[in-house]
Amino acid sequence: MNLEQIAKNDHARWQELAQEARQRIETRLFIDGAWVDALDGGRFATVDPSSGETLAEMSAGTEKDIDRAVSAARKAFRSGCWSGMAPRDRMAVLYRFADLVARHTEELAVLETLDMGKPISDVINVDVPLVCETIRFMAECIDKVDGAVTNTAPDAMHLILREPLGVVGAITPWNYPMLMASWKFAPALAAGNCVVLKPAEQSPLTSTRLAELFMEAGGPAGVFNVVNGIGEVAGQALALHNDVAKITFTGSTAVGKLMLQYAGQSNMKHVGLECGGKSPQIFMSDLPDLDRAVEAAYCGIYENMGEVCNAGSRLLVERPIYDEFVERFVSEGQHAYRPGQPLDPETSMGPLVTKADQQRVLGMIEAGKAEGARLAFGGDAPQALEPGAFVNPTLFADVNNGMTIAQQEIFGPVACVIPFDGVDDAIRIANDTIYGLAASVWTRDIDKAMHMVRAVESGILWVNTFDAGDYTQPFGGYKQSGNARDKCIDSFKSYTQTKSAWIQLSRP
Ligand code: NAD
Numbered sequence: 163m164n165l166e167q168i169a170k171n172d173h174a175r176w177q178e179l180a181q182e183a184r185q186r187i188e189t190r191l192f193i194d195g196a197w198v199d200a201l202d203g204g205r206f207a208t209v210d211p212s213s214g215e216t217l218a219e220m221s222a223g224t225e226k227d228i229d230r231a232v233s234a235a236r237k238a239f240r241s242g243c244w245s246g247m248a249p250r251d252r253m254a255v256l257y258r259f260a261d262l263v264a265r266h267t268e269e270l271a272v273l274e275t276l277d278m279g280k281p282i283s284d285v286i287n288v289d290v291p292l293v294c295e296t297i298r299f300m301a302e303c304i305d306k307v308d309g310a311v312t313n314t315a316p317d318a319m320h321l322i323l324r325e326p327l328g329v330v331g332a333i334t335p336w337n338y339p340m341l342m343a344s345w346k347f348a349p350a351l352a353a354g355n356c357v358v359l360k361p362a363e364q365s366p367l368t369s370t371r372l373a374e375l376f377m378e379a380g381g382p383a384g385v386f387n388v389v390n391g392i393g394e395v396a397g398q399a400l401a402l403h404n405d406v407a408k409i410t411f412t413g414s415t416a417v418g419k420l421m422l423q424y425a426g427q428s429n430m431k432h433v434g435l436e437c438g439g440k441s442p443q444i445f446m447s448d449l450p451d452l453d454r455a456v457e458a459a460y461c462g463i464y465e466n467m468g469e470v471c472n473a474g475s476r477l478l479v480e481r482p483i484y485d486e487f488v489e490r491f492v493s494e495g496q497h498a499y500r501p502g503q504p505l506d507p508e509t510s511m512g513p514l515v516t517k518a519d520q521q522r523v524l525g526m527i528e529a530g531k532a533e534g535a536r537l538a539f540g541g542d543a544p545q546a547l548e549p550g551a552f553v554n555p556t557l558f559a560d561v562n563n564g565m566t567i568a569q570q571e572i573f574g575p576v577a578c579v580i581p582f583d584g585v586d587d588a589i590r591i592a593n594d595t596i597y598g599l600a601a602s603v604w605t606r607d608i609d610k611a612m613h614m615v616r617a618v619e620s621g622i623l624w625v626n627t628f629d630a631g632d633y634t635q636p637f638g639g640y641k642q643s644g645n646a647r648d649k650c651i652d653s654f655k656s657y658t659q660t661k662s663a664w665i666q667l668s669r670p
Pocket of ligand 1: 336392397436
């Protein structure tokens with residue numbers, strides 16, 4: 163079924179598909195090419211956040227299951243069945259894998275929407291196509307990223323070989339379950355590693371299916387394993403495992419710091435971190451198009467319910483346009499995203515991922531009010547959608563960057579508008595955060611723009627746009643937003659290590 167046909171599904175059809183999907187949820191782990199239950203028999207519930215209904219009791223992997231999966235991955239790695247496969251054969255498997263994912267869009271989309279509440283139209287139009295693109299991009303790197311022969315004196319030949327690391331442990335978040343996982347497993351697999359993926363416990367349904375599709379595409383058993391389980395149990399065991407060569411992590415800054423500790427306590431494994439953000443969008447009074455800027459402001463915070471690491475959660479607006487900007491945001495942004503049932507293709511905003519997250523975000527809103535920010539709209543949960551974990555799109559104006567809502571990652575649909583005076587003030591406020599994932603600058607003035615591109619401390623900087631880019635773009639943060647770069651060729655390289663082979667020559 164192609165995207166055009168899938169796009170014709172109405173709410174009733176999606177509900178029907180969801181009903182069918184609920185009947186056949188796979189709860190087991192995927193290890194060494196087989197479906198297995200957790201050795202200790204533990205279970206954890208995965209819940210539909212739009213209704214609060216338990217979808218399934220999933221097998222909860224523990225240290226024993228992680229050990230089983232890492233052993234299988236190590237055996238597969240050492241056998242050379244994957245790392246030793248001819249590059250173009252490995253590419254062919256990954257291209258088939260991407261095609262299979264695309265072919266299963268409808269099935270994967272239903273699972274993702276049920277599990278984490280993401281609007282079905284987003285999964286179809288954004289998440290699944292980008293998963294396929296990630297796999298294809300990384301496959302393309304396989305025979306494009308080379309080692310080197312360096313210039314030496316004539317009595318030696320020096321080769322720099324680029325080799326896979328071995329077993330890569332991937333620990334991923336729930337906000338884009340398939341996509342964030344693909345940003346890890348695709349480059350790791352393409353570079354010839356074997357993978358053990360531990361998805362977030364809030365959204366465990368799709369990853370095992372992806373691993374199964376990899377095998378259907380011709381990937382050998384043991385190369386791509388998925389162990390669902392609780393972070394502090396299965397995740398910790400994976401990050402502490404002595405046979406894991408790299409932990410690649412996307413999630414909160416607090417847990418990212420634990421990854422560094424686990425690496426130090428075990429085998430000094432490589433650690434790649436993609437963590438939180440508090441991204442500023444800086445709107446100078448000479449910006450080229452206020453309509454476009456305001457639209458980028460509300461889309462940049464309300465898309466995916468604000469559960470986006472690079473969400474433009476701090477809107478820095480220069481004083482001369484401040485009142486008009488806030489007015490326009492209120493008139494246009496207030497109704498642009500309406501919370502609704504995520505299986506309805508018309509819905510642009512689903513619930514937050516759990517009831518606990520809803521309560522946490524509502525708590526942050528209370529903190530904003532208590533600290534004196536002006537609530538322009540929202541600030542509550544839509545009563546009609548109870549008991550779902552929904553929060554209405556919310557705007558705080560007159561925010562001071564020292565307030566809790568300006569400093570802490572809210573990870574919900576809450577925007578903060580902060581006034582400033584001039585370029586230096588904007589840079590000072592933009593950089594006054596522990597994070598440094600992304601930022602944007604809106605101005606007509608190329609000198610101002612380039613100055614700010616250099617001065618703002620963030621891994622990604624957009625000018626007169628927000629959240630734009632393609633797969634050549636390194637995605638990752640400065641400061642406590644992490645140390646890795648996803649998506650780009652450097653991401654592929656980060657799953658390899660160099661070996662220097664120095665060959666002494668004698669004159670024949
Ligand atoms: P989280 O840190 O709570 O969990 C992430 C993963 O870590 C999950 O799989 C979880 O089970 C696991 N985990 C939790 N505790 C663990 C422990 N003690 N040991 C090992 N593993 C453990 O994050 P989350 O709530 O799932 O995701 C939201 C966070 O992710 C936000 O901070 C967001 O900014 C960040 N994020 C960053 C990016 C990026 O590219 N920079 C992308 C998406 C999300």
